[in-house]
Amino acid sequence: MRPRPRTQSTIPGWALVLVAAATAIGLLKSLLRRRQPFGPAPMTPEEAAPGGSHAGALSFFADGGRDALEAGTRPSGEKPPTPGDTTHNASKDKTQSSAPASSVLSGSRIHDESCQHLQQGSLAPILQATLSEPPRGRDDGSESKHPELPPLHAEPHGGPATAEFAQNLLAAHEPAEAETRAPAGVFLVPASEGASLPAWRPAAPAVGPSASDGLSPHDAAAPASDAAPEPSRSGPAHGAAAEAEAECWTADVPSPAGVQGGAPAGEGAVMQFRAEAAGSAPPPRAEERAARPETSASAGTLFSERAPSAFAPVGSARPAKRPVLCPRETVRSAGPNADNNSPRRPKRPASMIDASEYTGPGVPPPADYIECNRLLSVHLFDGAPAGRLHLPVSPRLLATALSESPSSRLSPPAAEERFVGAVRLAYRECVLGGPWRLNSLRRPDPEVGVPLCVGVLALSVLAAHKMHTGETFSSSAYYARLAGLLDVPLNGSGLPEGFVGTEFEALWRFLARWASESADLTLALPEADAHRRYVAYPLEHVPLRQLDLEKLPAFFEWAGYRAGESVAVAALGHDLDQWSRSRAALSEAGREALRDGRRPAVLAQAAAEIRAWDGTVAESAGVRQPQVEIVLSMAMRRPQLHLLAPCREGYPPVFRAGEIEISGGPGWYDPLELGPGDGHLLLDGFEWAAEGAPGCLLRRPRALAVVLAPSEEHSGFVSRRHLPKEMLCAVLCHEPTAGRVAPYLAEVCGAAPKIMRGGSLPDGWLVFAGVRARRAAAGGAPEGLPSLELASQVTVSPQGGLRLGSGWTWMEGHPPRLLVAGHDGAAVLLNGVPVCIDGDGWLQDGGELARAGTWTLKVGAMERRLEIARPVMRPSPPPAASATRTVALGQGAWHLLGAAPFQVAQADVAGRGGSLARCDFEPVWAVAASARRGPKVMQLSALPPKDIPGRLRQSPAAQRWVAALYEASVRRPNLQPALGVDLAAAEAVWGRYVEAAKRIKRQWRARR
């Protein structure tokens, strides 16, 4: 595309006069026609309808249409009215010949025809009629959607104009006409705002260097257009366009290095804008504008948006719309139809981002955030495959990362709730709590050394994970989701409050640097020129969104993976390709991500999901059907089979289905023994629905042969989908099929396996024991027995050891034995040192793994980390302090009396064997309420009676206290002293209590 000249061909002065005259006429017509003195004229339905006209599109966009668009209500095939439309460019072009009277635009709208021209992306129809020179379109003669724009500081156009030009302008509606007269970089404001807004203002809000905005003098001298005007997004829904715009705006907003006073840059810019607007600051002079760098000036274009609420007229129910100037990049990146050929505003290169550790002041994050940050970091860093660090955060991953032990696993929603709550609190305290903002997290945790920003960045990825079309947001609305997760409002720039793009980018860069230097990992980062610069960071880590991730369990089951398994990336990619092709289950976006350069990220995400998978496959109807496994154990040298049912979140503690009743806790139900008569359960499969718990099912598919292999979680051999290589396992087989299975196993093992029958095995079933598959059979697995196919990937199964938590962490001195299968002679390295694998597949580590530390096991391309750690007490809530006192009493009615004359409690012990009584004071006496002589009085402590100054109120409690003592004393009580107190001392104390009771009684009598 040929660059457009910086200034249009000269328009003679008389043409300008004509234009001014036309403007004046237009103004008069506008005033005459105006129905509403303030605000925009009402739209006709045609105008309001999307696609009806450009004016309609603009109105639609400005007056709530944006929300509708974001909600996905745009008619199919309609081009979204992105700010990238050349309307803005055209308008801006026209603004070069300006009349500085934007108040004339009040309440006016753009004429359809004019808009159509504008929408086509060119001023050609108008300019052809008015200018002596043809429009600068594309060389090929097609209309340029985004013609090169003159810089905003360019002088107004000059050059010949014709009467036709004026005719065209007159024919056009006033708004378009007026827009053509707006000076470069003008915010066009409705008349309703005229009272409070300047009649016109420069494109740049002119964020100057001030102490309050935290900008350095150098930053403050940045292009005026870099400072953010206030696009004013009110309402919950914000579209991608708005966010792209916000991103664009903040992309070049300089960030204070370190802690500086004042509001965030974006905020500062907004505040400055408001102050300026309120003060009706004069526009900069032409020479001042001309002195600005070109990059700033070339960024302007028209953009329709709502007026800031602060400027809305009192009583106005709907904010007025106004076209404003937006940076060029905003327009370009606003939508998929935006032209990428337009010049881009230079961005701050990533190399300029401060990725160093922040050493200034800040608020330490709350303990729960630090805990979450630590757990998540350990999970992510440990599970990083092949030196690449991804943060594929999803609720399922959070559940795995934040669960301390497999047995006490959090559910994904609960884990997400805990994590989001922790980050919210940290964001509130650390980011919003001071001027350091996000910088305060750009440093390592002082205790464990992992970066403090992992949690916040993980949350940003979680926001990206949730990007799919929903009821509230469009699929590409990122910041609104992030703000929702952080529980903060969006600021005027459409960003979450306290969020500064450059600081966010700095956090990513800091994490990348830390991961590279401390963990030898390469953090996945977007390309330098990524679309939507800041959103690209989290998006890089979630190539598969929620929609596709929810389908992955079905894939895992299809591929025969086990929950929590570590699968080699190559095998995973192969399987995922196959599944994606055969089932077409992934969304188009997911399939594309699997094909293009994001493939490593997709595989990393899928691998992380397998690790976090709990084995549940959700059916489309929302019914969850975890599969029941089979466990083979040996009891008295006889094979014994059990069913092992997973107990998932929401499942009842006791699962009842007909005669079946199994109990257990989170994780697994107790094993259910299979007897000789249970063969049909294996052969036909089963599906049990829990009684009283709709949607909770347990199932086991029908099978003729079941592979049983060592498991990470359970002793004995647990059922598997495929036959692992080089691993000692067993095959449970239906006897009629054994004739086909035996020769196959003999072939893959190189020897005939041992057959076991009897014991408590189900009738009609036998076990092939000692199966160790060494090579694939020439003809593959017997027909109809796919489970006997050899597993292709390398697997490492830790056996035994004292495992800490759900990750690959074991207690010092009690490491696991590692069983490596499928290595096919590949080199096995433990922390880079070659180690051997014995004939049974066990790793020979020479006792090294018993020592505390992080160990990396590499088998071919597969890499696995495990940590050996010293045990640390898991914090538990302290027992609730209770003031209740417990006393053992024999049968009968008792009064428990305290030292104060109102401390009394009654206890009736019916049983002959006595019971316990409780009171909320320190009991001194237990007095049997007996009418007989010699009632039993037990001294429980030696506390003297408490003197109550003044007269005691005759409350019911006091009356009972006094009466109990008095009546017991007159019946010659049988006194039992307290432990360690002799009888005389007890009688002396009793006497004092009786005396106190009599004194109180006398007081009350005297009062009467």
Next chain:
Amino acid sequence: MNGNDFIHWLSALGEGGWDAFRQGVRELAGGAIQENEAELLRLAATARFRLSEEGSVEFSKDGRKRWRVLPPVLASLPEDPGSAALCGGRCPGLLMRLRSAAEACRCRVETKPREALPDRVGVAGAPEALDAVAAAAGIGRSRNFAGEMAGGFVPVDALLARAPAAEPMTGWRRRWFDLASRRWTDRELPRAVCEYTPQHGPGVVLLPVSRRRTVKLPRREALYAAASLAGASLLSYDAASETLRAPMHAPLPEGCARLACISSGSFGQVEDGCVCYRPVPLRVAGLILACLGQSRG
């Protein structure tokens, strides 16, 4: 089996299921026991009851077979305020902190190794110094541990009152508890505790409290509830020797056993068909007897 490693591991996990508990025992048992399921089960059961009785781990009673490590506490009794036992979970770091705090407060830490169990850790010193040690080590402190524990006890009469009604099972294996012989028997007994065992899964224990009402109770509590209703005596206490005796087939409910163990400083010993706890202070014995409806005077 290294009991210290076991409690350290349990403390690091915080809570879990029976399967994990048994896996831990298997891992630590080593040698031939790992291959002997019966022996392993016996070892796991012993560890389960021992850890519960010494107040380190609590096991759920709702059939879910869950366990939870209790928070560490330095527990004393009013009868001996100058000594305290470490109850609850522990880890090497905590023990180190406890030792250094005791040294700073001029207290003495006594560690008594026990086979297949965590060391018994006691601290001797002035009550105020013990308070300071607990605070410095960051653990709880109780001067009247028995009283606090008893605060959580539910007496059998209250248990009976709130026990859910249940119908006798048909087709399940049954056995009854004979209060006279203090044994379980297959001979049907009227108004006796009856244990029903299904083919798979845990059994239930029912107690007929009247002609029309049968209630479901935990097994041990059911035995004492039945004894309380019948006015039979299962427990005995000898004040002179401070010995509390419970029939071997009617062991103390878990909370009471824990209180007896902690107050006596040792586990119960089987003597003449009874589990004997000694020395149990009179006040503590009174609480246990009253809780189980076995107080006679």
